[in-house]
Amino acid sequence: MEETMKAWQQNAPGPVEENLKLVDNVPSPSTALKKGEILVRVVSACLNPADYKVMEMGFLARATVKFPKVMGMDLSGTVTAVAEGSTDVKVGDYILGRVDPMKSHGSLSQFLVLSQEEYAVIPREVDLDHAAGVPTAGMTAYQSIKPYVKAGDRIFINGGSGGTGSFGIQIGKALGCHVTTSCSTAKVDLVKKLGADAVIDYRVENIVTELKAEGQVYDLVVDNVGNSPKDFFATTPGFLRSAGHYIAVGGSPSLQTVQNMTKGLLWPSFLGGTPRKFVPYFTKNVREDYEQLASWLADGTITTTIDSTFEFEQVIGALEHLKKGSSTGKVIVHVSPKE
Template structure:
């Protein structure tokens, strides 16, 4: 059987447990597509999984190939697949049972979407997980509508920089909290009010909002109830916000985890094709430097996304 390179973990721990090794190349099942992976992005869920901090992956799931999104070309299709053909350029968010840190990935056709025409593979790989996290936070869980006001905590990061652009594209007024290093980027992405959290307390400088998208947690989340309109909502990727505080403030509180959704990813792709959304890349690492890429994401100030170039 042909082999390929993949970055896998056989145990939980530091970035030193990441192994670049040769494994058997998969064959697509009837409803699957074999993708030649060109690039895969690096997300917080990757290093959390590596450390054993992601509840959906346990010891019984090891060894495991990491990576939850990718971009590449169709290399082969299963005998029940008619939606794609060899050579098509795709991007996808993967479920927890599939990995992107490998040269070939066999993926259910239901998870695949054609790549936006104007993106490189590196840029396209940066979109799915972070993009759909922003999308599901704003629209699926936050019910954001045109004309409403949203505050996005952490607007310079992978999820945050997409959230700013999605909210603006849908006609919302957008404020964001960022570090001084990300202030210029946030303005370029279209934020109406940019708040430097080093020197300003957001609750003192912003009028009430309909939605808070919390990508930071902790004290930032706790203070956010004070600037929500009655009937508003706080949505967090970092666990369910305080229900008692929500009841006192007469708002909703939602914690969520992103799930693959090809229809939503296709809509995001359309916004990219229309020039309404840009992808910000912080740095691109080769596949063999996956450990350095995870270390950078976990320990450094990252603007936009980190990507592994696989092919």
């Protein structure tokens, strides 16, 4: 293995269009692997809004991220080395994986070391572009639904056409739930194709009005949007059962987001707070969860909706496309050839 590799690296916080650079002499990761680690040749990477948001957080980025930083969380690729004593993975295996966004080495690099909690082995017949689109969005959807439902429950997913929402619809159905979701007019056919039982078109219908008309029938609300409808959590007693949960997934970092989270968590109902369980969501790498997602991907229970693909040299263009907020599905970057 060569001592250096190509990677998209940023030396300091700031707009990615100006600061993120393709560097051809980034030190390659060490092949001296710790217990449970694997060395991966990255084939495909998937871009997420969090990738550029972390880079653009200013002083918060300096406080939480070590620069220079290689961008990217999600990936698929081929195992090129395994730690001594590993029995559940071998050289040549395909994997999907996710890097913690606060780590300095990300998925937009030719090689990467993953710990045993950060990946799952996938069958070789699984398309690596589709696999790369699963980790963050799929894990977020799975962890925001699975602990809170049983077969027969009713779920409302606010924002069903994005990456997390599209997996959420499929996962909710796989778990035996009735799924209602919201999206724009242009995305109605997509979410129905993914399995949604009912769809609220927010461009022509009022989400809260439509939900309240059904009564307190929902067991879980997953909010992938975060700022629309306004004060959404406060409206949930009109349609969420008293024992139901509201999972706050979406929303850009802002003072309003912090205020909403603080109020939802700390403001008691006897002082005017909302009498429903508010749960802020933070993605966690869990090996068993990745293995479940990998299994569902392999057998067709879940599929990745891909919006577009870009070559490794086109990452800035891919990020500009992602920032528009109009993509339908995942934005994939081809890092290396499959073989």
